[in-house]
Amino acid sequence: MHARERAGLVVLLALLSGCGRGGHQVVEMAGFEFQPAYLAAQVGDTIEFVNRDGVPHTATASDGSWDSGRLDADSSWQWVATERGAVSYTCALHPSMNGRIDVR
Amino acid sequence: MRCTERTVVLVLAAALVGCSGPDTRTETEAAAEEAAAPAASAPDAAGSLDDADIAAIVVAANSIDVRTGELARERASDERVRQFAETMITDHTAVNQSAQELVTRLGVTPTENEVSRSLQQSAEETRASLLSQTGAAFDRAYVAHEVSYHEAVLQALDDTLIPSAANEELRQTLVGVRPAFQAHLDHARSLLEQLGGS
Numbered sequence: 313m314h315a316r317e318r319a320g321l322v323v324l325l326a327l328l329s330g331c332g333r334g335g336h337q338v339v340e341m342a343g344f345e346f347q348p349a350y351l352a353a354q355v356g357d358t359i360e361f362v363n364r365d366g367v368p369h370t371a372t373a374s375d376g377s378w379d380s381g382r383l384d385a386d387s388s389w390q391w392v393a394t395e396r397g398a399v400s401y402t403c404a405l406h407p408s409m410n411g412r413i414d415v416r
Numbered sequence: 417m418r419c420t421e422r423t424v425v426l427v428l429a430a431a432l433v434g435c436s437g438p439d440t441r442t443e444t445e446a447a448a449e450e451a452a453a454p455a456a457s458a459p460d461a462a463g464s465l466d467d468a469d470i471a472a473i474v475v476a477a478n479s480i481d482v483r484t485g486e487l488a489r490e491r492a493s494d495e496r497v498r499q500f501a502e503t504m505i506t507d508h509t510a511v512n513q514s515a516q517e518l519v520t521r522l523g524v525t526p527t528e529n530e531v532s533r534s535l536q537q538s539a540e541e542t543r544a545s546l547l548s549q550t551g552a553a554f555d556r557a558y559v560a561h562e563v564s565y566h567e568a569v570l571q572a573l574d575d576t577l578i579p580s581a582a583n584e585e586l587r588q589t590l591v592g593v594r595p596a597f598q599a600h601l602d603h604a605r606s607l608l609e610q611l612g613g614s
Contacts, residue, residue, distance in 0.1 A: 343595045365596075366514050367506060
């Protein structure tokens, strides 16, 4: 393969690798709140939940479709939005913690 | 509100603002206790609480709720109550670890005082009362106690402990643990409603 063809392939692969990839958003669990409590996301986005509190939390979909399980202090878990719609979630250990993600 | 719950509120809310609360001791008991605990070492008003006193109160308050949670984990008949008790054990243990690390770093040695001793005494009364109940009655009594206890701790934090903390890092730690107590209170109130208590 000639240098020019190799360069073209590299550019093509670089472009393709960027196609279809969602964004990355972070929801922090801090002060016994999800921050931000409301998030607008796109299909394909990755939502990362990071526990900044000193006690365990969970991020648990209210419809039961996903659940981080117990997240200890400073640990995190990711959820990928695969379909449109609004999803409410809570902390199964602390029900006063609530959030919502609108996937568009 | 049951007698033991009122006692918790009275001990935390009243003692922390400087009242000694109802004294049910006999003269002999009172004399013995006073001999064992010199008046000069006991905070007799909110303003007299120093950081060592506050640290001891925080540690006592958390330890008591861990111990009560352990009792509930063993005896609760409702799975939701058992899970709540498990959360209390986990969270208050974590808060205590943070508090211990902080006071160690600050070189503050928690000093037992009138309030922390009153808390321990009240906790024993609560424990005895809870142990006399079983089944759904125990579940309701435990959760109702948790409502009262967290209300009292929040009031104590807001009215006395946070304003009295001299060290800024200790003060910020107290401010930082407040949301945990509020979340526990909200959870306990909701659970009590589900259990048909009031």
